[in-house]
Amino acid sequence: MYDFTTPAAQHVADSLKWRKYAGRDVLPLWVADMDFLSPPVVTAALAARVAQGIFAYGEPTETAVGALLAAARRDYDWTIEPNWLVPLPGLVTGLNVxxxxxxxxxxxxxxxxxxxxMSAPQFxxxxxxxxxxxxxxPDTGxxxxxxxxxxxxVATRGATLMLCHPHNPVGRQWTxxxxxxxGELAEKHDLTVISDEIHCDLLLEPGARHTPFAAISPKLAARTITLMAPSKTYNVPGLGCAFAVIPNAERRHAFQKTMRGIVPHVNLLGYVALEAACRDGMAWRSELLSVLRSNRDEVVxxxxGHNGLRVTVPQATFLAWVDCRDAGLQHPQxxxxxxxxxxxxxADFGAPGFVRLNFGCPRTTLDSALARMRKALATL
Ligand SMILES: Cc1ncc(COP(=O)(O)O)c(C=O)c1O
Known part of the structure; x- marks a missing residue:
């Protein structure tokens, strides 16, 4: 029903992923956005908002917040109070704050x-x-x-634990x-948990459901800063809209205090996309997941097993983690x-000898890329 075959991103001039190789015959399967058109409901909502012609400083509307809270209940059985939310222009900002x-x-x-x-703690x-x-x-990957x-x-008292849930790049959906x-270890060592759940709506197994770390218990929620965004799932990372969920008031105030004077308002078009995606994006998402599942299976x-490569089979995300250590390559990338x-x-992920492959693209692009990789390996 939806278009997952037109290679959309390569036709826009301002795509970071495609610009890197402009003028070269290199298929870009690197940075984590997808080459698909965003859901039509999102594009229509944005077009209607743009037509209003006024772009003031934004605030999340009641309807945007309502759609977000309803989606959290629907998708994760998680009840979020509106005052736990802190809007952010991006997840990386959230990790650093x-x-x-x-x-x-x-x-x-x-x-x-x-x-x-790795950089946010150092900064x-x-x-x-x-x-x-x-x-x-196991047998595969x-x-x-x-x-x-x-x-x-290694946990010291009062340390911070960073959780990537699901985990980029190994694609694990933590059970x-x-x-x-x-959570038990977080309690034992009095840890703060930062849980980045940006990929949580991209679970590839049919019927899989995401459990937010903070939804395990109110005690754990009180020590957790959850970071989420519609950007990966609905392919709107360029709209810069994310949010933190921080139930504990003291932690939330410390977070907001750190943002002061540094973190800008969220792009108001981001809220428009978030609302439309949360409320009306389900049918598109479900088709997307079938496409991604099929692409994942094709990558594997x-x-x-080809020339010594090992592919971790991702349970989530549109990213495949490929172990090239036994392929005899000096520098796989x-x-x-x-x-x-x-x-x-x-190496950028702390693992030289591996590469990460983004399969969030039309099958024709993926097939060409995989054929190029196999052909190159065959010359070794
Ligand atoms: C785990 C994770 N967190 C955060 C981001 C980036 O988030 P943002 O673009 O909102 O800063 C990515 C993008 O690949 C990601 O994979």
Whole structure:
């Protein structure tokens, strides 16, 4: 019913992803936005708002907040009070503010990880503890888990734990049992938890449901700063609209105080997109998930086991984590770029020898990219 076949992003002049390789025959499968058109309900709501012709400083309307709260109840069975919300122009802003507003002790982050999880603690002048996820190797790809014993051992009292839920780049949807265990350790060591849930509406298994970390219990909610946004799911990252959910008043005030004078108002078109997506985006999202599931399966089929590559099968996100350590490549990202496919370098995520492949694109683009990668590997 919706268009997931027209390669939309390459036709716009201002796409960061496509501009990187402008004038070169390189298919960009790197930065995490999708090449699909946004849902028609979102585009129509934006067009109607643009037609009003006035773009004052924005405030979230009652209807936007209402749509957001209703979506949280519908999708996660999570009741959010309106006063827990703090609007933000982006999730990375939220990660940095949260690191600066949650004490000065250690910050623990599980690697490999989206790079701002390593830079935000450093910008906040806090000691960063990298805790490697534990890798096991099932028949296909790799499986990644928290090392709870190691977390228990490194956690210092009052530290901050950064959770990426689902986890970019390994695509894990953390289970309620895993969240529960993290919660026990958070209680034991009196941790603040920053939970980045930007990918939580991109669960690829049919019928899968997201459990926000803060929804596990009111006690855990009180120590958690949850960060969310419509940007990944509905492909509107350029509209700069995200939010924090901070139930505990003291933590929320510390967060807001840290934002003062630095963090700008949210783009009002972002609120318009958020409202339309939360209220009316379900049918589009469900088709998107089928397309992504099929693309994911194709990436695994085409690359896993090919010339020593191992593809972690993502349970969520539109990102595949590819282990090239056994493929005999000096620098995998350069190698595939030379072959005409622009991927993200695993080294930026704390894991040299890996690449991250963005499969949020029409099948024709993906098929060309996978064919180029296989052809290049065949020459080794
Ligand atoms: C886990 C995670 N958090 C945050 C972001 C970026 O968020 P924003 O563009 O809202 O700053 C990304 C983008 O890839 C991400 O994967």
């Amino acid at each position: 949260a690191c600066r507003a949650s004490g000065d002790g250690d910050v623990i982050t599980a690697t490999p990880i989206y790079p701002p999880f 906040a002048e806090r000691r960063l503890i990298r805790l490697p996820l534990r890798e096991t190797r 790799s499986h990644w888990e928290w090392d709870f014993d190691a977390l228990d051992a 309620p049992a895993e969240l529960q265990r993290l 089929r085409a690359l896993d 350069h190698f595939f770029e030379q072959a005409g496919v622009g991927l993200s370098d695993g």
